[in-house]
Amino acid sequence: EWIPDFIQGKQKNKKISYLHPKLKPILERTYGVVVYQEQVLQIARDLAGFTLGEADILRKAVGKKIPELLEEQKEKFIGGCIARGILKTAAQKIFAFIEPFAGYGFNRAHAACYALIAYETAYLKANWPAEFMASLLTSDLDDIDRIAIEVEECKRLGIEVLPPDINESFSTFTVVASSLKEKMPKIRFGLKAIKNVGGNIAKAIIHERKTNGHYKNLEDFLRRIKSKDLNKKSLESLIKCGALDKFGERNQMLGSVERLLKFLRYAQKESKSNQGNLFENLTVPLGQEGSLHLEERETASKDQKLTWEKELLGLYVSEHPFKEFEFLFKDVICPCGKINPRAIPVSWGDERGKSPYQHIDGEGINVEAKNLARVAGVITKVQKIITRGGELMLFVKIEDSTGNLEVLVFPTVYKLSPALFKEGKIIFVSGRVSEKEEEIKFIANEVQEITIENVPELTRTFKSKGDISTLGGKIHSSFISKPLRQISNFIYPHTKNFGAPPPPKEYPNAVPTKLGWHGVYISLPPIVKERLLEELRIIFSSHPGEHKVCLVVTDRYKTKKIETNFNIDYNKEVKERIEKTVGLDSVKCSLD
Incomplete structure (x- = not known):
């Protein structure tokens, strides 16, 4: 709340005033605002007569908001000020002035370090956004929730994040060089980000590609990779996530995986023995020009491909399954990644118009526990819990293109439609926002499935x-x-x-x-x-x-x-x- 005052003071748009003349030498460099922890120590020492050790206890009391200790320190501070000739009313105002400091205060050394890092990263993001975001994604490789947020930020910046590709991906997230020349920046998923594809096989794929060039087709890829880590599990993962899409249709390759593994084993055996071509007498079906024949299979659906992406990459990359519904419901639902009990637009709330919402700056509203809101998304996780009464309740994680949200489904709501709560289902939830222990949850009052068929009915309703x-x-x-x-x-x-x-x-x-x-x-x-x-x-x-x-x-x-x-x-x-x-x-x- 003091940031505007600091800015106005720095830009000389307001006259800086102090509650007591003794505060001026302490706060002059920060335009009359308490910014650093050292300033709290100095105020306690110079105005209330605290030793630096006693002042540090005051800092901890203010920072951790320990009621008993805070009240004790408040009385001691005001008493000290009075003893040093400061009026009681002024002393009370000074204590009230420094108390909110705990919400943002740093010691000066930390503040300088963070400020420098913030400046440097902001500079990199502004001038080399694709390279910066690729590095940021790589740094959070093991944190799927952070990756999802950063992929969304890439989209906002006009940077396309592409799924893995056997001829373009490196171990980590990298910028596609040609995309920078075209002024359409793209970042390619790294091979190590694929579940079941370890560092060894990723290293072998990249080393072989660098040494002998791009892989021409599926047969060429299988012949050239000698690593024992290219097994059924890693090959299936490469196929499912789309890394081998240039070589064939996913379902066809997946249905022919045993045939591919047999081909791979013979290719590795031939390489080790350094003999001539053993494939002439093999029963492995080869097509014209020595290419593998894949079994005929039905083409994988878009939903199936997205499910595989989620399973193996941890998030939806090519498209979010909720994307086709978002534009229809954007005026009546709150995006999962932006749920905040202190800022939910009126149109996301109770359709009955009976909620006591209060506007804030014309953009958001305060939401009390009894107020309703609406969310929608794809179910990505379902956790079942048995209540003390022996009934089943659920913790359901739903996700849209902006982020995820945990939804609490109590037994009464669960019993109405138990078959609805399965991973992959797209649901519409009416309920209320709860914030306990600084963790936001959404408590479901009503849940409906969203399908192509019932979209018009839901749209007409809302x-x-x-x-x-x-x-x-x-x-x-x-x-x-x-x-x-x-x-x-x-x-x-x-x-x-x-x-x-x-x-x-x-x-x-x-x-x-x-x-x-x-x-x-x-x-x-x-x-x-x-x-x-x-x-x-x-x-x-x-x-x-x-x-x-x-x-x-x-x-x-x-x-x-x-x-x-x-x-x-x-x-x-x-x-x-x-x-x-x-x-x-x-x-x-x-x-x-």
């Missing part, structure tokens, strides 16, 4: 006034002709089209309408402002006709296709007015 999100703004329900449930396929292109025929080839992004594929398609930017929508509404209303209006909103991740309840008379004048409002080439018509 979005106010029927609004739905575009990829960055809102489109009011007056634009939508169908119930949200019926247009969920337009929000999620990979769901079924409810029997509609495929779109015409010339309009692959077209929206199926009540009039078939006969319509006007308007491309909107990810962030849609209210004024733009109002201008479009005026244009549509003033030119009624037979052409159905459909909105297509796209960002780098997905396309949302939304049918509106407007039919317009499409002509050159209308097209020009829409393009003037939205942008050139933003309008397409099936008759153009």
